[in-house]
Amino acid sequence: xxxxTVVEDLWERLTPRFLSRLGLRSRxxxxxxxxxxxxxxxxxxxxxxxxxxxxxxxxRDRALTLSRRLAVEAGRLVLLExxxxxxxxxxxxxxxDTLCDYALVISPSGEVFASTFENGVPIGxxxxxxxxxxxxxxxxxxxxxxxYLDVAAPILDGELGVLRLGARMDRIRSGxxxxxxxxxxxxAAFLVxxxxxxxxxxxxxxxxxxxxxxxVREFDPTVGAAEGSSGTDSSSDGGxxxxxxxSYEAMAARLRQMHxxxxxxxxxxxxxxxLATAGALAAGVAHDVNNPLAGIRNCLRAMERAPEDIEQTQxxxxxxxxxxxxxERAVRGLMDxxxxxxxxxxxxxxxxxxERTALLxxxxxxxxxLELELESSELRIETxxxxxxxxxxxxxxxxxxxxxxGGRVTxxxxxAELGITLDVIDRGTGIPADLVEHIWEPFVTTKQDxxxxxxxxxxxxxxxxxxxGEIWVDTEQGQGTRFRxxxxxxxxxxxxxxxxxxQPIARPEAK
Amino acid sequence: MISRASTRxxxxxxxxxxxxGCGDDAVxxxxxxxxxxxxxxxxxDSRLVVGVGAMIGPVETYESHAGLLRYxxxxxxxxxxxxxxxxxxxxxxxxxxxxxxxAFICTGAYIPIRDRVTLLAVxxxxxxxxxxxxxxxxxxxxxxxxxxxxxxxxxxxxxxxTGRLYPIYRLRRDLQTMPREFFSRTVYSGAHDESVxxxxxxxVDAAAVDEVVYRHLLGDHPExxxxxxxxxxxxxxGAPPVVARAGLPDDxxxxxxxxxxxxxxxxxxxxxxxxxxxxxxxxxxxxxxAIRVARDxxxxxxxxxxxxxxxxxxxxx
Numbered sequence: 001x002x003x004x005t006v007v008e009d010l011w012e013r014l015t016p017r018f019l020s021r022l023g024l025r026s027r028x029x030x031x032x033x034x035x036x037x038x039x040x041x042x043x044x045x046x047x048x049x050x051x052x053x054x055x056x057x058x059x060r061d062r063a064l065t066l067s068r069r070l071a072v073e074a075g076r077l078v079l080l081e082x083x084x085x086x087x088x089x090x091x092x093x094x095x096x097d098t099l100c101d102y103a104l105v106i107s108p109s110g111e112v113f114a115s116t117f118e119n120g121v122p123i124g125x126x127x128x129x130x131x132x133x134x135x136x137x138x139x140x141x142x143x144x145x146x147x148y149l150d151v152a153a154p155i156l157d158g159e160l161g162v163l164r165l166g167a168r169m170d171r172i173r174s175g176x177x178x179x180x181x182x183x184x185x186x187x188a189a190f191l192v193x194x195x196x197x198x199x200x201x202x203x204x205x206x207x208x209x210x211x212x213x214x215x216v217r218e219f220d221p222t223v224g225a226a227e228g229s230s231g232t233d234s235s236s237d238g239g240x241x242x243x244x245x246x247s248y249e250a251m252a253a254r255l256r257q258m259h260x261x262x263x264x265x266x267x268x269x270x271x272x273x274x275l276a277t278a279g280a281l282a283a284g285v286a287h288d289v290n291n292p293l294a295g296i297r298n299c300l301r302a303m304e305r306a307p308e309d310i311e312q313t314q315x316x317x318x319x320x321x322x323x324x325x326x327x328e329r330a331v332r333g334l335m336d337x338x339x340x341x342x343x344x345x346x347x348x349x350x351x352x353x354x355e356r357t358a359l360l361x362x363x364x365x366x367x368x369x370l371e372l373e374l375e376s377s378e379l380r381i382e383t384x385x386x387x388x389x390x391x392x393x394x395x396x397x398x399x400x401x402x403x404x405x406g407g408r409v410t411x412x413x414x415x416a417e418l419g420i421t422l423d424v425i426d427r428g429t430g431i432p433a434d435l436v437e438h439i440w441e442p443f444v445t446t447k448q449d450x451x452x453x454x455x456x457x458x459x460x461x462x463x464x465x466x467x468x469g470e471i472w473v474d475t476e477q478g479q480g481t482r483f484r485x486x487x488x489x490x491x492x493x494x495x496x497x498x499x500x501x502x503q504p505i506a507r508p509e510a511k
Numbered sequence: 512m513i514s515r516a517s518t519r520x521x522x523x524x525x526x527x528x529x530x531x532g533c534g535d536d537a538v539x540x541x542x543x544x545x546x547x548x549x550x551x552x553x554x555x556d557s558r559l560v561v562g563v564g565a566m567i568g569p570v571e572t573y574e575s576h577a578g579l580l581r582y583x584x585x586x587x588x589x590x591x592x593x594x595x596x597x598x599x600x601x602x603x604x605x606x607x608x609x610x611x612x613x614a615f616i617c618t619g620a621y622i623p624i625r626d627r628v629t630l631l632a633v634x635x636x637x638x639x640x641x642x643x644x645x646x647x648x649x650x651x652x653x654x655x656x657x658x659x660x661x662x663x664x665x666x667x668x669x670x671x672x673t674g675r676l677y678p679i680y681r682l683r684r685d686l687q688t689m690p691r692e693f694f695s696r697t698v699y700s701g702a703h704d705e706s707v708x709x710x711x712x713x714x715v716d717a718a719a720v721d722e723v724v725y726r727h728l729l730g731d732h733p734e735x736x737x738x739x740x741x742x743x744x745x746x747x748x749g750a751p752p753v754v755a756r757a758g759l760p761d762d763x764x765x766x767x768x769x770x771x772x773x774x775x776x777x778x779x780x781x782x783x784x785x786x787x788x789x790x791x792x793x794x795x796x797x798x799x800x801a802i803r804v805a806r807d808x809x810x811x812x813x814x815x816x817x818x819x820x821x822x823x824x825x826x827x828x
Contacts, residue, residue, distance in 0.1 A: 072570075079569035079595045120545035128538055140537040147537060156573065 025206040032198030033191070040187035044180075051179035056172045060149060062099055063167045064136045067153035071136075071163040074105050075155045078113060086114035101148060102166040108158065128152075129162060141166065208241040212248060219252055221259035266462055273459045277393055281334055284363025288330030292323030299323075333360050336386060345490045348388065350379040350420050354413055357392045361400075368400040368409050375414035381489040383419075387463045388487060394456045395424040395483050402428035402481060419469070419488040427480040436475060559589035562614035564602050565668065566751065567704045567724055569595045576615065578783030579774070583613065586770035587763050597701055599670035609756050613767060617751045618642075619672030622798065622805040628754040629764055632771035632792035636723050640796035641747035644673030645725060647739050648717040649710055656681055656743050662716035663696040665706040671721075672801055674703055677745050678719040679808040704728055711738060727788050748804070749796035768794075 019027055070093060077086040090103040094116045104115035106126050115121050122143070129137060129152035136153040148166040155161050299316040306312060333356060351374045358370055392411070399409040403426045410425040431439060440461045464471045468488050475481040561580050563572050572595055584591035594611050596602045599620035605611045606628055613631065621628075633640040646656060653659060656678070667674025682688050690697050698715060700706040703724035709715045722744070729736050753771060755764050774780035775791030784791065 075573075076569045079573050079593070080597060081594065082597075117545065120547045122540055122542040123544045123546045124538075124540050125542075126546075142537040142539050143542040146542075150538075156570065159577070160573075 023206070024209055025202045028202035028205065029195070029198050032202070033195060036191050036194035036198075040190055044183050044187050047183040048176070048180050051183065052172070052176040055175040055179060059099065059167060059169075059172045059175065060138060063149055063151045063165055064138070064153075066093075066097060066099060067136050067151040067163055067165040070103065070165065071153040071155045074163050075160055078105065078107075078155060078160045083114055090114055090116050099167045099171070100165055101168045102164075104164045105155070105161060106164065107161040113161065125164075129164065140169070146170075205241075208245065212241070212245050215245075215252075216248065219255070221252075221256050222263075270459045270462065273394075273456060274390060277390070277397070277456075278334060280364060280397070281360055281393070284361065285330050285334045287363050288359075289327050292326040295323045296320050336389070344384050345382050346385065347380055348383050348385045349377075350381060350383075350388070350413055350422070350487075351377050353385055353389055354392065354411055354422070357389050357396065358411065360389075361393055361396050364397055365400050365409070367405045368403050368407055370396065370400075371408055371410045373410060373412035375412075379413055379415060379420050381419050381487060383467055383487055383490055387467055391460050391463050391467075391485060392422070392424075394460050395485070398456060399424050399426035399428075399481070399483075402426045404428060416486060419486060421484055421486045423482055423484050425480065425482045430477045430479055430481055431473070431475040432477065436473065439473065557590060558592045559584045559587055559613065560592045560594055560611045562594045562596070562602050562605055562611035562616075564599050564614065564616040564620055564751070565595060565597055565702050566617055566671075566721060567702050571704060575786045575788075578786055579780065582774065582777070582780045582783055583767055583770055587766045599668045603670070606754065606756050609758060611756060612759050612763075613753065613755050615751065615753050617668070617671050617673075618748050618798065618801045619668075619674075619676045619805060620670040621752050621754065622672075622802055623670070625798070627757055629757065629759070630795060631753040631755050631764065631768045632794060633750045633752045633796040634787070634789040635775075635791045635793050636750060636789065638790060639747065640750045640793040642673065642750050643722040643747060644677040644719055644745040645722045645741045646678065646717055646719050646743035647707065647710055647725065647741055649713065649738060649740075650716060651740065653717060654742055657686060658742070659717050660693055661695050663698075663714075664690065664694040665698050665700045665709045665715040665718035667700055667703050667706050667718075667720065669699070671703075672748055672751075672805070673721040673745070674700075674706065674719050676805050676808040677748075680804040681743075681745075683807060707735070707739070711735060717742070723788060746800060748801045749798035752796070753792070 019030060022030065070089070073089055074086060077083075077089060086105055090105070093103060094100045100116075102116045104117070104121060104126065105113040107113055110126065112121050112126050125141065128141065128150065129139065134154070134157075136151050138149060138151050141148045141150045147169040149169055149172070151165045151167070153163045153165070155163055299320050303309075303313055303316060354372060354374060358372055362370065396409060396411060403409055407427050410423070412423040412425070413420055439457050441458060461471055464485055464487070468490065470486050472484045473481065474484070559580075561576075561583065563576050565572070567575070573593060576593065580591040580593055594602075594605065596605065599617055602611070602614055602616060603620055603624050606614050606616070607624065614628075636642050646659070648659070653662070664678075666678075669675060679690060682690060682693055686693065696715075698709070700709055700718070703720040706715075706718035706720050707725060707728055710718050725741075755767065770777075770780075771792040772794065774784055
């Protein structure tokens with residue numbers, strides 16, 4: 001474990017910073033290219049040195065062999081004192097053997113018998129090695145920039161003198177250069193092959209990881225497992241990556257399950273909260289039912305007292321009809337509110353909905369004044385009316401609860417670029433700063449003593465999200481609170497919504 | 512202070528440099544500055560110029576004669592100088608012109624100039640100052656001189672007693688024919704050992720060579736023996752003599768002759784005699800048969816040589 005940490009630490013230090021910014025595939029390729037290039041370079045240097053060594057030895061060996069052979073032939077000609085033959089031998093050798101750049105035969109006394117030089121032998125050249133030795137000896141002779149490997153081969157053990165042979169050393173260099181070129185081509189080929197190999201290896205390693213990354217990126221807990229896997233077969237990946245994919249699949253399944261459970265829980269909460277609100281509203285609705293009922297009862301009593309009074313009956317009947325309509329409206333309003341299903345968008349005039357909601361909650365506004373500020377009487381958008389109304393009801397009841405006795409609560413609706421915005425403003429004490437961040441969480445309430453469930457704002461946020469809208473809060477201690485809801489016209493595309501930046505809302509003016 | 516790492520690095524670089532072969536001490540010269548070669552030293556009295564006829568190759572000649580030459584030069588207090596030529600004719604010319612003081616020449620070369628040179632001594636082979644000519648061949652079906660009709664043949668030198676004159680003498684005497692008519696082709700090898708090699712290599716079918724050289728060669732190369740056979744052997748000739756040019760001072764001639772005759776007894780010369788394959792030296796030998804053979808052969812052959820040089824044969828694959 002400790003060693004592993006040290007290795008990881010070392011790797012961290014050695015890896016260039018930019019490498020960590022690259023993708024897995026690129027990182028692999030860069031590392032492979034670097035390794036191959038480094039390996040190639042080392043190879044090239046060693047190869048070059050060895051090639052130069054081998055070529056120089058090869059040239060040396062060839063020069064030695066040639067000089068030995070020439071010395072034997074020269075020996076015969078020296079013994080026959082055939083200077084012309086000797087000269088011919090040397091000239092022919094230089095002409096036919098590329099290794100021979102000059103040659104001369106020197107007697108034991110230092111006399112030059114014959115040479116390939118036309119106008120005399122270079123001064124000092126004959127004197128370098130005219131003494132006999134057991135076998136051929138070599139040395140380097142430099143003439144300005146030109147260097148020669150000079151071989152001295154004794155003729156008949158040196159008794160007849162020495163044969164000297166000069167081979168230009170740039171032949172060694174050019175030979176080594178040829179070998180070096182082969183080396184460079186080989187390294188280049190290795191680099192290309194290596195890169196192809198690295199690419200394939202990187203593909204083998206990175207592809208499953210990239211597939212996994214894509215799966216993680218596209219993971220949607222709302223989409224089922226069979227759909228979510230989008231046809232990729234995790235069983236095709238073995239080893240660590242396969243294990244990783246399996247772990248991820250298990251985790252994704254757990255996440256999906258948790259999401260489903262949360263969804264179910266949330267819908268139960270929403271329903272519970274709605275029913276709670278409906279209960280609270282029911283008390284107010286009772287007024288709207290009782291008053292017409294009282295009117296109907298009075299009418300019926302009068303009709304009971306004078307059943308023959310047709311005129312009276314004809315006058316009361318429409319009044320009773322109107323009263324039953326009032327009751328029906330009140331009850332339907334409550335029922336509409338209480339019935340909750342999945343969002344079913346339809347064309348809704350939000351101005352009318354605001355008015356109806358104001359009627360629904362007016363009995364709950366004990367000591368508060370509700371002011372409606374409608375930009376227009378026709379603010380139509382595509383949305384779910386029941387859910388939108390629930391948002392309004394909750395925000396209005398909250399606002400009223402937060403307001404001081406006799407306080408004003410303002411419900412303002414106006415058209416926005418892609419839908420409408422509605423503001424619910426109270427002039428209450430505001431939300432404590434330490435609570436603002438937590439108001440959207442379930443079971444956070446300041447109204448425990450007044451029967452608050454702590455689910456209202458959590459549900460509001462959830463519904464607004466369902467309606468593709470957004471909600472902000474702006475509050476100041478002692479000044480009041482403004483909730484701003486932006487509801488899109490669902491007839492416009494979601495992409496348009498996303499691009500429209502929410503505008504910061506103005507601080508509610510304290511009055 | 513040099514760190515350990517950099518020292519190691521230095522060692523590595525030095526090793527690489529050594530591999531490349533740097534660090535040679537080059538001799539700096541200027542090839543544009545030329546020296547004219549000194550004139551060849553002319554003959555002077557401080558040297559004993561000894562010529563050797565091309566009975567064998569020049570290197571083999573040098574190796575076999577160098578010791579004895581030094582021995583002779585010491586005897587007359589001179590520095591030895593060995594001279595060789597490709598043909599007996601050239602060596603004879605040098606003897607006559609006085610370019611060489613002493614020469615080891617073939618019997619065949621000696622006969623024509625025997626009145627113009629001084630006989631110093633004659634080598635003794637197998638106890639006698641004489642030697643033989645032999646005919647050799649590779650093909651076992653060639654059993655006699657007459658069986659060589661229509662075959663190719665190698666002579667050594669136009670003046671060679673054993674290598675040319677004797678076989679021509681035999682052709683004339685026994686078969687009344689001439690080499691040009693008898694052989695399909697003839698060549699001059701230039702030396703007896705070369706003739707043996709021509710037969711061994713299949714360049715020619717048969718050759719006439721000096722028996723002493725032949726035995727010497729087989730002694731050095733026993734592997735040749737099974738591939739060759741001798742199909743004819745001549746009577747004895749006077750052995751190839753050592754002669755001095757006319758005009759060589761008498762005391763020098765006497766000293767040289769004395770040294771040669773005493774060589775078999777002189778411990779320092781015995782090894783040199785072994786190199787030559789010679790037992791010692793006699794004062795003279797019987798050249799009567801050789802003179803007859805040379806005369807008869809020369810009459811028959813005319814002036815024009817019958818063959819081509821061996822070098823020409825070898826050049827053609």
